[in-house]
Amino acid sequence: MVNAVYPGTFDPITNGHLDLIKRAAKMFEHVTVAVASNNTKNPLFDMNERVDMAIDVLTDFENVSVVGFDNLLVEFTEMHNASVILRGLRAVSDFEYEFQLAGMNRSLAPDIETLFLTTAEQYAYLSSSLVKEVARLGGNITKFVPEQVIAEIEKKLG
Ligand code: ADP
Numbered sequence: 001m002v003n004a005v006y007p008g009t010f011d012p013i014t015n016g017h018l019d020l021i022k023r024a025a026k027m028f029e030h031v032t033v034a035v036a037s038n039n040t041k042n043p044l045f046d047m048n049e050r051v052d053m054a055i056d057v058l059t060d061f062e063n064v065s066v067v068g069f070d071n072l073l074v075e076f077t078e079m080h081n082a083s084v085i086l087r088g089l090r091a092v093s094d095f096e097y098e099f100q101l102a103g104m105n106r107s108l109a110p111d112i113e114t115l116f117l118t119t120a121e122q123y124a125y126l127s128s129s130l131v132k133e134v135a136r137l138g139g140n141i142t143k144f145v146p147e148q149v150i151a152e153i154e155k156k157l158g
Pocket residue numbers: 007008009010011014015016017020086087088089090094118119120123124125126127128
């Protein structure tokens with residue numbers, strides 16, 4: 001059986017991420033959600049807050065764990081005995097960057113495969129950054145993120 005790592009910023013985790021994790025949990029023996037510290041992206045939540053939110057919404061999944069990381073992704077993947085890096089594709093616009101990332105990671109670690117799951121249609125337009133934008137402007141985000149995350153966004157944005 002194969003273990004997978006699902007890396008991202010998860011600032012914060014959305015229903016789109018969750019849908020992908022649910023589907024991946026059925027396909028892989030274990031899925032490690034890898035929360036990148038990604039300070040260059042200037043995230044709203046620090047890494048520990050993003051990890052805690054993801055843990056909170058994923059408690060029911062026995063074969064899913066959540067870990068923060070700030071080292072090289074392929075090294076992290078090897079350390080967790082995984083041979084697959086999982087990414088989500090929403091639109092053609094995701095493709096170019098993802099193609100580049102997958103190529104770089106293959107060049108660094110040829111034994112690790114990057115696999116893509118396409119988004120469920122209802123989440124195709126959903127991104128963490130849009131959710132934050134809508135929340136900042138006072139829009140309703142209940143359809144886009146789990147309840148626990150709404151409370152954290154409200155706390156953060158005041
Ligand atoms: P990153 O900063 O690495 O892009 P994200 O947290 O934005 O991290 O996304 C992590 C992964 O989840 C990426 O592969 C991204 O394409 C995918 N993803 C993000 N939103 C969705 C969604 N709504 N449906 C499916 N996949 C998604």
